[in-house]
Amino acid sequence: MSSNNLFLFLFLFLILSCHSYQKPSESHVPENLDEASKMKYTQYLIQGKILYNTNCTHCHQNSGKGFRELYPALIGSAALMDDMGPAACLIKYGTKVSRKASNQNIAMPAQAELSNLEIAEILTYIGNSWGNQTGFISVKKVATSLVDCATH
């Protein structure tokens, strides 16, 4: 490798690595992780934020605070507990029809086109932003939750 090439390689490497470590400022990454886990965590947060901005913000807002009582806040939401099982089902399949009673929340629409990876990224983002701290949500966790959505 010529020194020029080496320089280019280092330069690109630095740019790329700086970039992928820039977590969204509203998000939280635990301190006690090794470098590899931290990097994966951060990538999920970044990707999750992009997906959240295209698929969720018009209802739940950038701030995660929701809008009036129509669209609930995601900060401190009970649906984010229990390894986010209820939230994964809600995102994939929407509010169950049986819940469309007239004195209830309005329904959240299904987004069946989102993959398990995308749901995991979104959940990692909303679960660890604006003060939420539910930890990393893996693709495997999402897949497991989606198996028994009927119970949520």
Place this chain on the structure above:
Amino acid sequence: MMKKYIKIGCLFLLLGACSPIKTNFELPVLGRAEIVTKEVNGILTEDTIPHRIANFSFINQDSAIVTNASFKDQIYVADFFFINCPSICPEMSKQMYRVYEKFLENENIGLLSHTIDPVYDTVAALANYARLLGVSSPKWQFVTGDKQQIYDLGETSYMVVANEDENAPGGFIHSGAFLLIDKERQVRGVYDGTIASQVDLLMKDIDKLLTSYEQ
């Protein structure tokens, strides 16, 4: 040397053209006027009928009947939405809520949201929607009624798209427009209800239209 002055001159001309001199003008009356010929004393004459919102009769979230007469002493802002709309309606509701808050105490203006999904959006469903949004009639009325009447009124009177379409998100195709209607049932402005700056303009135009009635 001369060239430089010409260039500067041109710049000023351009600046002048861009500046908002328009703000002092009256709001336009939108829609195509209809020309009808009729016979008066055996002589054929042409009459121009300006575009106006046709007669309508709907039911609001409190089961009250809403017609054109409900707005005879008010200007109003109209839009078309449906409760389970996954795409643009959440932003429209948020923007219309800004208008609601700004003119809450002003009795000369009303808001009128028509559902384009009257099968699902019953009076009870609309009442629930208004409750969750935290707004009340008669300031902001959510109306339902005969589906075809709503679609026809949307397309011919308000000049917006409102229809069923199985390929659209949520099953309906509709525009996110806010329409400003004066006391003479005329359309005075069309704004994109999903864009905050457009709704800022709407709120300015509302003030302007209200002022024109004070003179």
